[in-house]
Amino acid sequence: MSIRDYVTLRVGGQLFGVDAARVHDVFHPRGLTPVPLSRPEIAGVLNLRGRIVTAVCARQRLALPPREADAPEPLAIGLEVQGDSYGLIIDSVDEVLKLDDERFHAPPGNLPPRWADIIVGVYQLEKELLIVLDPHTLLDAAHLKAA
Amino acid sequence: MIAPVALCHRLKTGCQVDDLIAEFLTETAESLEVVDSELVRFEANPNERKTLDNIFRLVHTIKGTCGFLGLGRLEAVAHAGETLLGRFRDGKLEVTPTAVTLVLHSIDRIKVILAGLESTGLEPDGSDEDLIEQLEAMADGREVAIDAVKAVTVPDRPIAADAEDVVIPEVKPELERTLRPGEVSLEELEAAFMAAEAPDWMNEPVVEEAVAAVAEPVVPAAPSPAANNELNTSLAALSNLAGGGEEGGGITTTQSIRVSVDVLEGLMTLVSEMVLTRNQLLQISRTREDSAFATPLQRLSTLTGELQDSVMKTRMQPIGAAWKKLPRLVRDLSHELGKKIDLVMDGEGTELDRQVLELIRDPLTHMVRNSADHGLESTEERIKLGKPANGTVKLAAFHEGGYIVIRISDNGRGLNTTRIREKVIEKGLASRNEVENMSDQQIHRYIFAPGFSTASAVTNLSGRGVGMDVVRTNIEQIGGQIDLNSVTGQGTTFTIKIPLTLAIVSALIVGAGGQKFAVPQTSVMELVRTGANAEHKIERIEQSLVLRLRDKLLPLVQLSPTLKLGEYDQDETAFVMVIQVGERRYGLVVNDVLDTEEIVVKPLAGILRDVQSFSGATILGDGSVVLILDPNALSEHAGNIMDDKTSEAVEDAHSEAMGQKVAMLLFRAGGGAPKAVELEHITRLEHIESDKIERMDGRAALQYRGRLMPIVNVVDGNGLKENDIQPLLVFTGEGYAMGLAVDEIVDVVEDYLNIELSADHHGVRGTAVVAGRACEILDVEHYQLRGLAEHHRRDHASDLQTVAA
Numbered sequence: 001m002s003i004r005d006y007v008t009l010r011v012g013g014q015l016f017g018v019d020a021a022r023v024h025d026v027f028h029p030r031g032l033t034p035v036p037l038s039r040p041e042i043a044g045v046l047n048l049r050g051r052i053v054t055a056v057c058a059r060q061r062l063a064l065p066p067r068e069a070d071a072p073e074p075l076a077i078g079l080e081v082q083g084d085s086y087g088l089i090i091d092s093v094d095e096v097l098k099l100d101d102e103r104f105h106a107p108p109g110n111l112p113p114r115w116a117d118i119i120v121g122v123y124q125l126e127k128e129l130l131i132v133l134d135p136h137t138l139l140d141a142a143h144l145k146a147a
Numbered sequence: 148m149i150a151p152v153a154l155c156h157r158l159k160t161g162c163q164v165d166d167l168i169a170e171f172l173t174e175t176a177e178s179l180e181v182v183d184s185e186l187v188r189f190e191a192n193p194n195e196r197k198t199l200d201n202i203f204r205l206v207h208t209i210k211g212t213c214g215f216l217g218l219g220r221l222e223a224v225a226h227a228g229e230t231l232l233g234r235f236r237d238g239k240l241e242v243t244p245t246a247v248t249l250v251l252h253s254i255d256r257i258k259v260i261l262a263g264l265e266s267t268g269l270e271p272d273g274s275d276e277d278l279i280e281q282l283e284a285m286a287d288g289r290e291v292a293i294d295a296v297k298a299v300t301v302p303d304r305p306i307a308a309d310a311e312d313v314v315i316p317e318v319k320p321e322l323e324r325t326l327r328p329g330e331v332s333l334e335e336l337e338a339a340f341m342a343a344e345a346p347d348w349m350n351e352p353v354v355e356e357a358v359a360a361v362a363e364p365v366v367p368a369a370p371s372p373a374a375n376n377e378l379n380t381s382l383a384a385l386s387n388l389a390g391g392g393e394e395g396g397g398i399t400t401t402q403s404i405r406v407s408v409d410v411l412e413g414l415m416t417l418v419s420e421m422v423l424t425r426n427q428l429l430q431i432s433r434t435r436e437d438s439a440f441a442t443p444l445q446r447l448s449t450l451t452g453e454l455q456d457s458v459m460k461t462r463m464q465p466i467g468a469a470w471k472k473l474p475r476l477v478r479d480l481s482h483e484l485g486k487k488i489d490l491v492m493d494g495e496g497t498e499l500d501r502q503v504l505e506l507i508r509d510p511l512t513h514m515v516r517n518s519a520d521h522g523l524e525s526t527e528e529r530i531k532l533g534k535p536a537n538g539t540v541k542l543a544a545f546h547e548g549g550y551i552v553i554r555i556s557d558n559g560r561g562l563n564t565t566r567i568r569e570k571v572i573e574k575g576l577a578s579r580n581e582v583e584n585m586s587d588q589q590i591h592r593y594i595f596a597p598g599f600s601t602a603s604a605v606t607n608l609s610g611r612g613v614g615m616d617v618v619r620t621n622i623e624q625i626g627g628q629i630d631l632n633s634v635t636g637q638g639t640t641f642t643i644k645i646p647l648t649l650a651i652v653s654a655l656i657v658g659a660g661g662q663k664f665a666v667p668q669t670s671v672m673e674l675v676r677t678g679a680n681a682e683h684k685i686e687r688i689e690q691s692l693v694l695r696l697r698d699k700l701l702p703l704v705q706l707s708p709t710l711k712l713g714e715y716d717q718d719e720t721a722f723v724m725v726i727q728v729g730e731r732r733y734g735l736v737v738n739d740v741l742d743t744e745e746i747v748v749k750p751l752a753g754i755l756r757d758v759q760s761f762s763g764a765t766i767l768g769d770g771s772v773v774l775i776l777d778p779n780a781l782s783e784h785a786g787n788i789m790d791d792k793t794s795e796a797v798e799d800a801h802s803e804a805m806g807q808k809v810a811m812l813l814f815r816a817g818g819g820a821p822k823a824v825e826l827e828h829i830t831r832l833e834h835i836e837s838d839k840i841e842r843m844d845g846r847a848a849l850q851y852r853g854r855l856m857p858i859v860n861v862v863d864g865n866g867l868k869e870n871d872i873q874p875l876l877v878f879t880g881e882g883y884a885m886g887l888a889v890d891e892i893v894d895v896v897e898d899y900l901n902i903e904l905s906a907d908h909h910g911v912r913g914t915a916v917v918a919g920r921a922c923e924i925l926d927v928e929h930y931q932l933r934g935l936a937e938h939h940r941r942d943h944a945s946d947l948q949t950v951a952a
Contacts, residue, residue: 031770031771033663033773034662035755035758035774036660036662036710036758036760036774037710037758037759038755038758039754042755045755045764045772045774047770047771050424052752052766054752081753084754139753139754140753141755141756141757
């Protein structure tokens, strides 16, 4: 048995987790420059302390409805995939959880294809389910095209 | 120099041994590249003593070092090669191509063994007896059948000095076998080694000196044999300590230290970031007057610029580094194909960024091979044609602006225009009509078209064009351009233009659709302001926008609609950036030109790479991120109206005395010569689905803008299209409109209208040469009258008979 750290976050009310070791930053995605002709998931590019970060909207990526107009300012978590810096735009960040592998389950078979591809597995927490995302398939161009 | 005794001593201490092997691998790789080209030179001039000495010394060094490191296989091959070379040197053996081939084979064998050594740390298993026997036989003056020695395939980059992977084999200083022919005992060898003059690279200063020197300012590297993975950074402070190896040696030595490429890349990144930070600081200081920071900031800015230049220079390498393999390649091809080929290289010292250099290495090799293989005729054919027996492939490089221009030319047969034309039609890349109206050069350019070259093209087109689309893609990817010029019977020249560096470019910052974009300044030729109050106006031909610029029509691409950022308002003030991509020229319409700025190009993240219109992104002085437009990709949108250089040439041939140039529409109708009509008579061009055309009483008409518009055919009895798109030229006059049905709209050109032959039938004013083609000039009045007649439904019987059924 082993313990892993997860950054937990919410998108459209659902609780997600990302391996804490993969998360470089948490920041407000501000000063976004839209990228014309790009896929709808792409929110734009921004300058994060001198680095160009490509912001990807998690709601779009997960085919969830867009954010309500009066929702609080979104956050983004900084991830690195194949040497490129990305910011995954989410609704809010919760705590960092230490979770035991014993409570980890493979993703159920009946997920929509857009989800099945990007989910590593599920933790059964007391109150709800925590869905663990795979940053690589989430942000990889090839997987995005397939989605 | 490192004395053998010291070497042996260091070997025992173990930990330095890894470095030693790594160093050996790098330096041997360098030596071998030199040997390759030296040998080719030697073969051409067997009497040139200096060249032979050079080769001998290099091979000897390799052999010696192998001996010390206990690399038996390598040593044996090098030794046999050296013995043969020794015979040449002593004048005991005549230099023949067979002998040189044999020596080259042994060099290849050495490369293979080195590659094995690099990947596993041990010499690969295998026997070199066959090769050694041949070498020894040759040295003894016996006949050698060269085919018996199998040529080995040498990995492209045999040596990379990666010290961590290298495991040092056990060192066996004692000889455990009998001496080979021509071999001397270890003691003698060592004695000879001590006495022998070292090659340049062994003359490097001891480490302390080098370290002391690092503090000195870095200056541009002189052309020097650069290693595959390391750069030679020369230091001005230490000039010529090395003393140049052999007396009067051809290679100039500059004092240098080895710096790993990673360190240089790191430096480059840091400097790039520094430039950005400086830009931000300058931006802030501009908004505050009389700031105490102004002067030191100015100084910092200058220094940053200088530092940037210096660091850029450390990345510069002579292009010769990418050419090193070519003499050998051409020589081998020459033997294989039985052609006599001279390779002429000019401007090897021209420097460019090593990142760019790496990227063009393969395309260049490919093109030289193509020129030698397919461009040049066989020797017999050349003699028959009265050409010099030796074909020439020439490589030239020089700087031009912020670019390096590389020319690869051959004096061979030139491209086969007829065959390419057939191929273009066969592959469906263009219609027969289109092809017929193209200049030879336009036809030739199809060899760069994707899908043009296929396996069958190898035989049909003598292989020319194989992979040229790949070459073009590679070159365009680094912001370069490629073009060609071919004259039948005289040869083909490829011209490549590439930016010197990819890291920092000056750019125009433009606004379109409420967003800012950067455009690399190198591709912008000029800026033209247009709009309701400006001198220049944007005009429309059907859906396409054009700009009249100095009597030429410039096809336009509007940035904001192209990027789906909103429509463009024709009356609004706008700027047209005249952009040159290869031979093509087009105008990019933007709303605003804001600034020029030095930008550091950053590649887009993987998720965005399928967006073709941008080549990267950058951070501006104000901290915002802007996307960098790719003029190459955007030019695809201007593709419909090709600006053709040939038509310009034709235009230039005409004298100004012939009067004003006029814009003309070329089209085809009813076979025969293409027809032309002055553009000013045409109100619109339409493409109508033929089933929308109503026919009644043997007349055709169309519901057009709420009215019934009569449709007239250009040539009597030439039917309208069925179940197809019917192109129409729409003429309007006071209270009427008419459509003239044509078969195909060809082009819009500007030329002098000089009617040379008068017409022999109605509807044609005469024949004129337009854009190099004989065209019938339409008598618009004639058709307008007919249209008018139709409109009023008057029964002008003679005219109306011609209305299409």
